[in-house]
Amino acid sequence: MLRLIGGRLAQAAITLALLSFATFLLIGLMPGDPIDLAIAGDPRLGAEDAARLRALHGLDQPLLARYWAWATGALQGQFGFSRLFARPAAEVLGDALLASLALLLPATILSAAIGVTLGILAAxxxxxxxxxxxxFIAFAGVSLPSFWLGILLVILFAVxxxxxxxxGPPDAPGIVPWLRHLALPMATLTVLGLASYARQTRAAMMEALRDPWIRTARAKGAGERAVVLRHALPNAAVPIITVAALDFATLVSGALVTEAVFAWPGMGKTIYDAILGNDYNLALLALLLSAAVTLAASLAADIAQIAIDPRVRT
Structure with missing residues (x-):
């Protein structure tokens, strides 16, 4: 187990380093830079002002030198300022992360609970x-585009x-305004998310219920609840855990389409705006955080699978 964790942590460090370099390179190769955007927004800035600003922010340096300066600062916990929001990038990302967690965490829990229950009942x-x-519910949930379902819910319940x-975020403090504003996007994500849980649970449970030890447990007089929950479900949990790990990894990356439909200031919309606005610091920090959480969720899923089914170790 320790060898697995150590190896995966080393792989994660290499992956994050390569991802940060590739992301920095791609953003740096995009046409224009923050100074060009500033000049486009203020015609009073001339060529000398642009050269001075580029030297001030290090944009006149080669791309590799700029990446090394950013990486050195990031290792020291200095992630720079967001050009779009004129605030430290970590603060901007913290607000967006809280907004995404408020939306996606309950939606993920609800979709997992409802989807697994429906899958067990169907199996x-x-x-x-x-x-x-x-x-039918599972195939409909997989097939429906999130923006289309979100628009239908807005037309029905809001219009x-x-x-x-x-x-949009609530204007007034309190839990009731938050719940009212979260209801429609949360319902959209829950309906779309429970489909994968229901399909995976149904398939895995149907296979597990046909195994010989299930017949043995029933022959020994075990109740149906014990057969399903204590014998079949643990043996069918491996693919369910994989789906859950992928879902929990999206808690940090956000749901761009759903957040855009409901004007929710979460991680997905923040990453999208940062990339389009050439906001290097914010985009890099957001993408690296999303990748780190995805890798951590994958490692947690592997550990949970080994704990449930030791055969996975081989």
């Missing part, structure tokens, strides 16, 4: 009306019925 009664209904706000 217990294959080819029944319940099984066909769960399959037609007027029960909920169409989007």
């Amino acid at each position: 217990r009664r294959p080819r029944s009306g319940l099984d066909y209904t769960v399959n 037609t019925l007027g029960w909920l706000p169409a989007g």
